[in-house]
Amino acid sequence: MGKSRKNKPFFPSVMITDIGAEGKAIARVNDIVVFTTHVIPGDIVDLQVIKKRKNYYEARVTNLVKPSSDRIDAFCEHFGKCGGCKWQYLPYKKQLFYKQKQVLDQLTRIGHLDLPEISPILGSKKDKFYRNKLEFSFSNKRWLSDEEIKSGKENISEKDVLGFHVPLWFDKVIDINKCWLQPEPSNSIRNFIKEYALEHELEFFDIREHKGFLRNLIIRTSSTGENMMILSFFKEDKGKRESLLESIVQKFPELNSVLYVINQKANDTLADQDIKTYKGTDYIFEEMEGLKFKIGPKSFYQTNSDQAYELYKVARNFAGLTGKETVYDLYTGTGTIANFVAGKAKNVIGIEYIPEAIENAKENSELNNIKNTIFFAGDMKDIFNSSFIKENGHPDVVITDPPRAGMHEDVVNTLLKVAPERIVYISCNPATQARDLGLMATYYKIIKIQPVDMFPHTHHVENVVLLDKI
Secondary structure, rough: OOEEEOOOOOEEEEEOEEEEHHHHHEEEEEEEEEEHHHOOOOOOOEEEEEEEEOOEEEEEEEEEOOOOOOOOOOOOOOOOOOOOOOHHHHHHOHHHHHHHHHHHHHHOOOOOOOOOOOOOEOOOOOOOOOEEEEEEEEEEOOOOOHHHHOOOOOOOOOEEEEEEOOOOOOOEEEEOOOOOOOOOHHHHHHHHHHHHHHOOOOOEEEOOEOOEEEEEEEEEOOOOEEEEEEEOOOOHHHHHHHHHHHHHHHHOOOEEEEEEOOOOOOOOOOOOOEEEEEEEOOOOOEEEOEEEEEOOOOOOOOOOOOHHHHHHHHHHHHHHOOOOOOEEEOOOOHHHHHHHHHHHEEEEEEEEEOOHHHHHHHHHHHHHOOOEEEEOOOOOOHHHHHHHHHHHHHOOOEOOOOOOOOHHHHHHHHHHHHOOOEEEHHHHEEEHHHHHHHHOOOOOOEEEEEEEEEOOOOOOOOOEEEEEEO
């Protein structure tokens, strides 16, 4: 062990032994746990500690001494810079191994739960071009690599970019040439818009100064082959805006929905914005088992369409529906799960915080001629209570799919009072799922556990748990 100039330890030739929570690589030096990134188990590396904590260190890799026998080449030219796919060095089968391990570790270490055997994780058939939605940012502050800065050859004139925000840099954007996450016409649309903007000297957004013309680009594709584009401008310039939009329409006739918005807020979110239609419809369709789901510019839909189907099949199977059950779908979003299971249930009641999402859910029921769903908008901890149950019927089965933060303790307590026969808990964060399951352990037994991989080349994993009342 050596010392750096700032009196923080330097560890030469350390072997990476594991991958932990949030996808961080783990090494152990003198019984101290050291977390780092961009390496995989089996790699031998030099580590420079950057943060000393009470029980662990955080370090950066200064040199790859010897690569792991598992290490493969990254397939994306932007890997290591954009931060989107941090596990490209790891073969996909190994990614699935560590995701499954993460689920087991979180449920046992955080929840201290009595677990059945965890079913093998359902991997994604596609590990490239699997996303149906991406958002890109325009910026006049191109991120410069260390190599460019050190060489002194950085081309400052090439400052305007269209791509992804660099991790930990809110005002720096990396220019993206080809992204492997979303199928065509995604890359072609993005590159065409950037080239048009440069050729016509359109202003790219300055996030620090809060000025410019072009702000954001969202592209949605669907399993039905339909495509949507939403272009966000910071200010209105009708002539420039219409010329750009018309050029896009002419170049990409496969776009079913061409939308735009003038967003002058401090943040990029569009939930409260007036999105206008330039050409086509203001929606596209997704399809699942013959059911159609209308996707608008603000709609939430699982971003991996193929794996969403696998996930929902697991949830429906766990629910064990016979056609006689009253099902509550908590955090229903646009009602995708509620509508998906409705054909096997007596009736389904969906609850969601966002009113617009509930309107989408109702619309999707009508679209598919589903008559046995009912949806309510409101804060879950406020709306899901005894009087609500009394008015809408006692649930035989509850399906809950909360955000990353998990369920509010009041919601857990209401669930325990209501005491449905079965609970199907879908989670995108096994850590908060483990916490919630721990709160229910006295009253419910875990019967089945099924991890599902929605996001290849990232550490993220979905997990579905079936609970039966004790």
